[in-house]
Amino acid sequence: MTTITGLGLVLLILMVLVGGKQGWTAFLSLLLNFGFLYFAIILVAFHVPPLFVTVTIGITILAITIFMGEDDLRTTVTAFYASLIVLCLILVLIFIVEHWAMVQGFGTEDSDELEGMSILIGISYFKVSVTTTILSSLGAIAEAAMAISSGLTEILENHPERTNRQLIHSGMAIGQQIIGTTFNTLFFGFFGGFLALFIWFLGLHYSFGTIMNNKIFVAEMIEILISFIGVLITVPMTAWVMTKRRKSVVDNYPKTK
């Protein structure tokens, strides 16, 4: 048995033990996300336009993460709509930023790994960099949207008379509670992968200016900062979508309970 199978089995058993049916669905969503991510790579390799792949696979991953993570449709539908809007907004931002930063492809630090490879593959690495930046931020956006939307559903359940203004206010208050820990999740998630690169930079005494203009560093920083921005936009957006959908949330209350 390989280590991946072993760890996967341990994770599956733990998830089912801790979460029961929900744990099993969560594990399944992880497998499906992996499948779709790999499928995205294959599609791009077969010259399907990367932007098309990004949008379709992005929506699929959002749907899997949100609808398989929670059963309450009032929460999930709101979260899904909100995250779709955020996806469109950051897509525009990423296009501008990536165009400006030109961090596609590989840096000089990658030269070792690229030895003996043919790197001129006829697929625009620029478009691929847009794809990777978006996909890496989707998990965080989905998670934030679900947190806000489930909190607001609960508030609407107990106080259906709340005005839209109060609802947005509550959404922002929940956002303030989760923003600190969400930022830390993203920070550590990205910096964990950064460790080897940073040891390289500091070990070879790269100057501050060199690091700030280094292709790989800038690419990683853009990924982190775009994820931060994505999460930040998600908070008011989810609250806003909830005000538009409040009727169906309140109406569905007895049915889903």
Add this chain to the structure above:
Amino acid sequence: MIKQYWTKQRIWLLIFLMVVGIGALLFTSHNEQFYQQPIAKVISKKTLSKQRVKDQFDNVDHQYNQQLQVKLMNGKYRGQKLTVQNTYSDSQPMDQRYRVGNEVFLTQLRKRGGKLTANVNGYKRDTVIVFLLWLVVLMLLLLMGRSGMFAFLSVVINALLFIIAIEIDLKQNGQHIMLLFSVLAIIFTFISLLLVLGFSKRMLATFAATVIGTFVALGVSMLVFMWTHERGIYYESMEYVTQVPRPLFLAETLLGSLGAVMDESSDIIATLFELKQLNPAVTRKQLFISGRNVGKSIMGPLINVLFLIFMVDTFTGSLLYIKNGNSWGYTYAMNMSLGTIQSLISGIGIVLSVPLVSLFGALLLGKKVQR
């Protein structure tokens, strides 16, 4: 809402941030004097030739030769113009296509026979980072207020600690990297939670739960590593390795999962404290069950957050492997296996913390009732 939201303070804050932002952007787009490397601005470009290239895997691309007229922005030849050559391709993996107005770094700048010559060595990117950083700070402060400020502060402090720890690691030549980053993980957790939650019993409980959860997960994973003899782990496929790969990989994994475990622990502990406040007579069993219920609904999305961060990083590399005629299996093994292991270990940490944190919170809050 709008009237309440736009208080005088906020308007001043917005004006202040705007001024700082514009100032920072102006500075980074005119900071050439602070660089030792020569920087030049492209003032005109001409494409000289186009060439079709095809490799043995039938990948078709085009290469172009570009002649750039650039003006030096710093150094002793400041203001002088010269012509440099640049090659770029359609896919632009390591080359760049420059446009008029771009600023580029030059190397081997010298005067030969009264004419300046140089090679292009990369694009100036610092303005982009400063712009995005500014955008994040602006949105954080305007949308999240005080808690946004503390969230940002904790990220900045953690980044500084991270750099200090790497310096220590380099001094020791990576001898004790696991020990070093384990200690760092504990400090990281303490500081982040202190800034996010403030010093309280709740914060101490979250802190203890996070540390226990993370390290137990690592321990369990080490057992699986031993049991499967680390078959199928290709440490040689790790990127940017300058030290012994295995401990480095484990340190990366430890740090990577820390934030998510912290996120989950603080959510569970917060709910338990709220329950305790609503009903001081709540039993340990009730607390444990509610903790588990909160935990099991957030663990799935959290694992997916980390999974996407770890795996998407390997996207470009995997694409290259497939286009170089490698099989799908080999592509996976060489690019994605380490990311998968990282996601799985983090996943185990996230799942294990649910009962651990719930138990911990239940014991802590339950005891007080009996007293």
